[in-house]
Amino acid sequence: xxxxxxxxxxxxxxxxxxxxxxxxxxxxxxxxxxxxxxxxxxxxxxxxxxxxxxxxxxxxxxxxxxxxxxxxxxxxxxxxxxxxxxxxxxxxxxxxxxxxxxxxxxxxxxxxxxxxxxxxxxxxxxxxxxxxxxxxxxxxxxxxxxxxxxxxxxxxxxxxxxxxxxxxxxxxxxxxxxxxxxxxxxxxxxxxxxxxxxxxxxxxxxxxxxxxxxxxxxxxxxxxxxxxxxxxxxxxxxxxxxxxxxxxxxxxxxxxxxxxxxxxxxxxxxxxxxxxxxxxxxxxxxxxxxxxxxxxxxxxxxxxxxxxxxxxxxxxxxxxxxxxxxxxxxxxxxxxxxxxxxxx
Ligand code: UD1
Numbered sequence: 003x004x005x006x007x008x009x010x011x012x013x014x015x016x017x018x019x020x021x022x023x024x025x026x027x028x029x030x031x032x033x034x035x036x037x038x039x040x041x042x043x044x045x046x047x048x049x050x051x052x053x054x055x056x057x058x059x060x061x062x063x064x065x066x067x068x069x070x071x072x073x074x075x076x077x078x079x080x081x082x083x084x085x086x087x088x089x090x091x092x093x094x095x096x097x098x099x100x101x102x103x104x105x106x107x108x109x110x111x112x113x114x115x116x117x118x119x120x121x122x123x124x125x126x127x128x129x130x131x132x133x134x135x136x137x138x139x140x141x142x143x144x145x146x147x148x149x150x151x152x153x154x155x156x157x158x159x160x161x162x163x164x165x166x167x168x169x170x171x172x173x174x175x176x177x178x179x180x181x182x183x184x185x186x187x188x189x190x191x192x193x194x195x196x197x198x199x200x201x202x203x204x205x206x207x208x209x210x211x212x213x214x215x216x217x218x219x220x221x222x223x224x225x226x227x228x229x230x231x232x233x234x235x236x237x238x239x240x241x242x243x244x245x246x247x248x249x250x251x252x253x254x255x256x257x258x259x260x261x262x263x264x265x266x267x268x269x270x271x272x273x274x275x276x277x278x279x280x281x282x283x284x285x286x287x288x289x290x291x292x293x294x295x296x297x298x299x300x301x302x303x304x305x306x307x308x309x310x311x312x313x314x315x316x317x318x319x320x321x322x323x324x325x326x327x328x329x330x331x332x333x334x335x336x337x338x339x340x341x342x343x344x345x346x
Contacts, residue, residue: 003027003028003077003078004027004028004029004030004074004075004076004077005022005027005028005029005030005076005077005078005079005080005248006029006030006032006070006071006074006076006078006079006080006118007019007022007029007030007031007032007079007080007082008032008033008061008079008080008081008082008083008105008109009032009033009038009081009082009083009084009124010029010031010032010033010056010082011031011033011035011038011039011040011042011043011056012033012037012038012082012083013038013181013191013192013193013237014082014124014178014181014237014240014241015031015033015038015080015082015083016038016042016045016046016190017185017190017237017238017240017241018080018082018240018241018244019031019046019054020046020049020050020185020190020241021238021241021242021244021245022080022244022245022248023046023050023052023054024050025245027245027248028055029054029055030055030056030057030070030074030076031043031046031054031055031056031057032056032057032058032059032061032067032070032083033056033058033083034058034059034060034061034083035058036060037085037086037195038193039193039335039336040058041336041337042190042336043056045189045190045336046190048187048189049185049187049189049190055074057069057070060105061083061105061106061108061109062100062101062104062105062108064108064111064112067108067109067112068112068115071112071113071115071116071118072116076116076118077118077120078118078120078121078122078248078251079109079113079118079120079121079122080121080122080124080244080247080248081106081109081121081122081123081124082124083105084101084102084105084106084124084153085097085098085101085102085150085153086150087150087199088128088148088150088151088199088294089199090150091148091149091150091153092148092149095149098149098150098153099149099152099153099156102153102154102157103153103156103157103160106123106157106160106161107160109121110160110161110164119168119170119171119172120171120172120248120251121161121171121172121173121174121251122173122174122176122244122247122248122251123157123158123161123173123174123175123176124176124178125154125157125158125175125176125177125178125258126151126154126177126178127177127178127179127180127233127260127262127299127301128146128147128148128150128151128154129144129145129146129151129154129155129158129177130142130143130144130145130177130299131143131144131145131146131147132145132147132296136266136298136299136300137264137300137301137302137303138260138299138300138301138302139260139302139305140177140258140259140260140302140305147294148294158175158258161173161175161256162256165256169254170254171254171256172250172251172252172253172254172255172256173251173255173256173257174247174248174250174251174257174258174259175256175257175258175259176243176244176247176259176261177258177259177260177261177301178235178240178261178262179232179233179234179235179260179261179262179263179299179300179301180200180201180232180233180234180235180262181234181235181236181237181240182200182201182202182234182235182236182237182321182325183202183236183237183238183316183320183321183322183324183325183328184237184324184325184327184328185237185238185324185328186238186324186327188324188327188328188330188331188332189331190328191324191325191328191329191332192237192325192328193332193335193336197213201232201269201272202234202272202321202325203325204216205272205273205276205284205325206325206326206328206329207329208284208285208286209276209280209282209283209284209326209329210329210330210333214285215285215286215287216273216284216285216286216287217286217287217289218269218270218273218286218287218288218289219269219289219290219291219292219295220289220290220291220292220295220297221288222291223291223297223298224297224298225268225297225298226268227268227270227271229268229269229270230268230269230295230296230297230298231266231267231268231297231298231299231300232266232267232298232299232300233262233263233264233265233266233299233300233301234263234267234272234318234321235261235262235263235314235321236314236316236320236321236324238316238324239261239263239314239315239316240261240314242312243259243261243306243310243312246306246310246311246312247259247310249310250309250310257309259305259306259309259310260301260302260303260305260306261301261303261306261312261314262300262301262303262314263300263301263303263314264300264301264302264303264304264314265300266298266299266300267318271318272318272322273286275318275319275322276322276325276326278319279319279322279323279326280322280323280326282326
């Protein structure tokens, strides 16, 4: 089966490509490389031993998309491509609405034209509103807190409307919790542009001595140690979830699943586990709360287990070890010549 992966060179996209290839799927990868490196393609090939079919291009360019569909017998699409930085979305909302919504509309149009009716969409736990009971079930109240989150929510609604009008289509919406870690090979991982906003890339850069210390945002949350609690999930577990989601698109329907572990860890749990597993100190300093953060957020992962037969199996230790291995192997990210061979 041939699957088109949009944004396949990104952090989650690249790990998903690896798992799909390993599971025997033929993939066609497209990416604009606006926020990812073309070197990813070669790394995916190194891990899988397979040549990767890829096209550089943008979903905002319908003619490009049409060309890809005309050349391959695509049977399903996994749609990752989009802008994803929360802070930037607040500064440039129209750019986020335009890019994320219009590219998805183009994708739906071209899928319709080529009679491709199976779509897995990359959504986020950020679509859940504040004030929900934990753990979050898929039917919790939805309300995004920023333009990025609203694009995810709007796309979910757009796809739902499309399904109601075309009930022969098949949609699986995946709401990711906090993906961290990297492929255990150390060949692919997360490469944030500039200073990281998210916790784990910041921790690895502090451990590597590139940043002086971690700022822990908030020590007065009503949690076991006062720091924020999140559902961290190993990116390889998350990637595996997409295989099960694709299988679900074998029959018609519109389904939404949380992809998380169902367990919450605090910022200090992550720091201490990272230090223990990797033997690297992570100096930190307590700061005031970061605007827009909630105290606790973790998934009820039961629906994905019951209906997809998927559950996360990797531990926080695995996540911390693999994140550090990626950092050590690639001190300068994807710049090829800097890759350090390691047997870890
Ligand atoms: C963020 C995004 C979310 C996105 C997700 C991707 C926001 C408000 N939300 O979630 O939309 O889907 O990333 O993984 O940006 N922390 C520190 N110091 C740091 C960085 C983070 O203490 O330098 C803390 C945060 O306060 C939070 C936890 O670490 O308690 C996780 O933060 P982060 O990795 O940024 O993820 P989220 O904010 O949960």
